[in-house]
Amino acid sequence: MGKPRPREAEWLAPHHHTGRAHPSRSSLLLLWTLLNCSVGGSAQGPGEWTPWGSWTRCSSSCGQGLSVRSRHCIWLPGEELCSGDSHEYRLCQLPDCPPGAMPFRDLQCALYNGRPVLGTQKTYQWVPFHGAPNQCDLNCLAEGHAFYHSFGRVLDGTPCSRGARELCVAGRCLSAGCDGLLGSDAREDHCGRCGGTNDSCLLVQRVFRDAGAFAGYWNVTLIPEGARHVRVAHRSRNHLALMGFDGRYVLNGNWAVSPPGTYEAAGTRVVYTRAPGPEETLRAAGPTSQDLLLQVLLQEPNPGIEFEFWLPRELYGPFQAQAQALGWSLRQPQPREVERQPPEPPAAPAANPSWTPHSTPDPCPPCSDTRGRAHRLLHYCGSDFVFRARVLGRLRQARETRYEVRVQLIYKNLSPLRALEYVWALSHCPCPLLDLHREYLLAAQRLISLDGTQDRLLLPHAGYARPWTPAEDSRVRVAARQCPV
Ligand SMILES: *[C@@H]1O[C@H](CO)[C@@H](O)[C@H](O)[C@H]1NC(C)=O
Numbered sequence: 190m191g192k193p194r195p196r197e198a199e200w201l202a203p204h205h206h207t208g209r210a211h212p213s214r215s216s217l218l219l220l221w222t223l224l225n226c227s228v229g230g231s232a233q234g235p236g237e238w239t240p241w242g243s244w245t246r247c248s249s250s251c252g253q254g255l256s257v258r259s260r261h262c263i264w265l266p267g268e269e270l271c272s273g274d275s276h277e278y279r280l281c282q283l284p285d286c287p288p289g290a291m292p293f294r295d296l297q298c299a300l301y302n303g304r305p306v307l308g309t310q311k312t313y314q315w316v317p318f319h320g321a322p323n324q325c326d327l328n329c330l331a332e333g334h335a336f337y338h339s340f341g342r343v344l345d346g347t348p349c350s351r352g353a354r355e356l357c358v359a360g361r362c363l364s365a366g367c368d369g370l371l372g373s374d375a376r377e378d379h380c381g382r383c384g385g386t387n388d389s390c391l392l393v394q395r396v397f398r399d400a401g402a403f404a405g406y407w408n409v410t411l412i413p414e415g416a417r418h419v420r421v422a423h424r425s426r427n428h429l430a431l432m433g434f435d436g437r438y439v440l441n442g443n444w445a446v447s448p449p450g451t452y453e454a455a456g457t458r459v460v461y462t463r464a465p466g467p468e469e470t471l472r473a474a475g476p477t478s479q480d481l482l483l484q485v486l487l488q489e490p491n492p493g494i495e496f497e498f499w500l501p502r503e504l505y506g507p508f509q510a511q512a513q514a515l516g517w518s519l520r521q522p523q524p525r526e527v528e529r530q531p532p533e534p535p536a537a538p539a540a541n542p543s544w545t546p547h548s549t550p551d552p553c554p555p556c557s558d559t560r561g562r563a564h565r566l567l568h569y570c571g572s573d574f575v576f577r578a579r580v581l582g583r584l585r586q587a588r589e590t591r592y593e594v595r596v597q598l599i600y601k602n603l604s605p606l607r608a609l610e611y612v613w614a615l616s617h618c619p620c621p622l623l624d625l626h627r628e629y630l631l632a633a634q635r636l637i638s639l640d641g642t643q644d645r646l647l648l649p650h651a652g653y654a655r656p657w658t659p660a661e662d663s664r665v666r667v668a669a670r671q672c673p674v
């Protein structure tokens with residue numbers, strides 16, 4: 190069965206004499222053609238379609254209906270039939286039907302009301318029966334009786350089920366493609382173009398790896414207006430948060446965790462899931478009608494937040510520019526791949542020559558001792574940043590030493606600290622000297638160059654850097670309370 194396809198129907202007709210198939214004129218012609226071919230002629234090219242006729246009026250007078258257009262195949266003896274469909278059906282949408290209007294299917298059943306059917310003089314009142322197998326058959330229930338009867342197919346354009354978008358055409362339930370044609374397999378691509386090939390937009394796909402140095406909200410990315418197929422996922426006890434263009438949170442705002450579910454935002458539906466894994470996801474089909482700000486509410490170090498969305502090509506440049514203008518370019522060059530670098534053996538010379546080269550033995554004199562409460566207070570109160578950090582790397586250059594550290598805990602900060610930071614000491618032989626792979630309590634200054642291009646964390650000479658211990662932690666907390674206001 191299926192979509193009326195003359196080629197199939199007519200090929201089948203002469204061979205399979207089902208009760209329903211009536212050999213039409215063209216199928217007789219086809220048979221004749223086939224016989225002729227098998228006798229002598231050889232098949233030539235296919236026939237030709239006439240241009241499409243115009244669309245018929247909508248089959249319904251209100252609500253959803255069907256409109257048809259057709260074309261004819263013109264072929265000569267010896268030619269094959271045209272390939273393709275002779276009819277096209279498309280959805281038409283008229284204003285909604287008035288509330289009390291009788292649905293199309295009900296109307297078709299009601300045509301048999303009070304008429305003798307089933308070979309007897311008995312009459313019944315008929316209403317649609319939806320429990321039968323083929324939803325495009327006109328199955329009607331005899332009201333007040335326990336049987337239904339199938340009166341053949343429903344008329345073309347009858348909804349397959351109540352309220353469905355799919356319509357019955359020639360006994361088959363067809364859904365419309367994005368081109369509005371029933372039975373068409375045209376689908377929107379990820380850029381929202383019907384039948385497109387994803388080439389009018391770009392996929393933005395990144396992993397936000399900033400581990401975050403303190404609990405709280407961190408910006409992950411801007412999701413610009415026009416984004417489609419937004420997906421975000423992470424596995425940790427942190428929570429994704431979404432802020433609208435007006436600065437109001439859509440979910441997980443103001444330190445309160447929202448229930449999983451569907452949220453309306455920026456003209457689209459955002460589906461938020463949370464699994465005990467722990468794992469969270471956000472999905473939205475888009476397109477978004479406004480910018481959204483994706484954040485994460487950190488409670489533990491961030492293992493990575495994967496996000497992606499599709500942006501129209503023309504919006505990609507502005508998105509990047511905006512992200513940079515928002516300061517999401519990193520304050521300092523970030524040591525992104527720290528974990529993948531071969532660990533430096535603590536005692537032996539480093540494997541990587543650009544880090545503490547072999548040829549440079551440590552000629553630095555020992556540093557003087559800088560212990561004591563006064564020293565600690567002075568540094569704590571006078572510093573811009575006090576934090577606990579682990580030393581991941583050390584690079585000595587001509588007149589400075591750059592430490593790469595992982596920030597573990599922040600006691601004091603003038604501006605946000607990132608999980609991975611560089612701390613600079615302005616000497617080839619810095620004091621205090623930090624050992625690799627150890628954890629320290631550090632007090633640092635912020636150093637901004639005159640032209641504003643460099644913003645650094647500075648470990649002052651003879652500054653405060655103590656190996657971290659629980660005792661050191663409580664001493665610092667005491668110091669924190671003693672700073673002059
Ligand atoms: C567009 O991209 C999506 C996601 O990668 C893919 O599933 C889909 O098949 C693509 N569509 C086309 C037409 O290439």
Ligand SMILES: *[C@@H]1O[C@H](CO)[C@@H](O)[C@H](O)[C@H]1NC(C)=O
Nearest residue numbers: 406407408409482515516605
């Ligand atoms: C995050 O982005 C918003 C919007 O641009 C900005 O106002 C806010 O200061 C940013 N927050 C942080 C911590 O960078």
